[in-house]
Amino acid sequence: xxxxxxxxxxxxxxxxxxxxxxxxxxxxxxxxxxxxxxxxxxxxxxxxxxxxxxxxxxxxxxxxxxxxxxxxxxxxxxxxxxxxxxxx
Numbered sequence: 001x002x003x004x005x006x007x008x009x010x011x012x013x014x015x016x017x018x019x020x021x022x023x024x025x026x027x028x029x030x031x032x033x034x035x036x037x038x039x040x041x042x043x044x045x046x047x048x049x050x051x052x053x054x055x056x057x058x059x060x061x062x063x064x065x066x067x068x069x070x071x072x073x074x075x076x077x078x079x080x081x082x083x084x085x086x087x088x
Contacts (some may be wrong), residue, residue: 046066
């Protein structure tokens with residue numbers, strides 16, 4: 001699978017996950033235009049992508065492909081806090 005195909009697949013998976021899990025009363029659905037790749041890395045037959053959406057819900061998604069097992073894993077995270085920690 002080529003990199004562009006992997007990234008398109010990641011976007012599709014996030015769109016599907018979001019649309020399946022969004023609060024029904026919000027009446028919100030997204031498409032691939034609302035999804036962007038934050039970071040991507042491919043090593044041999046494996047890859048990892050960090051993905052986010054234009055929805056301001058604090059969610060981000062990590063997709064990991066295990067090429068040996070031909071499995072794609074999705075982790076969905078919610079950002080709880082962002083702190084600045086200063087060093088002297």
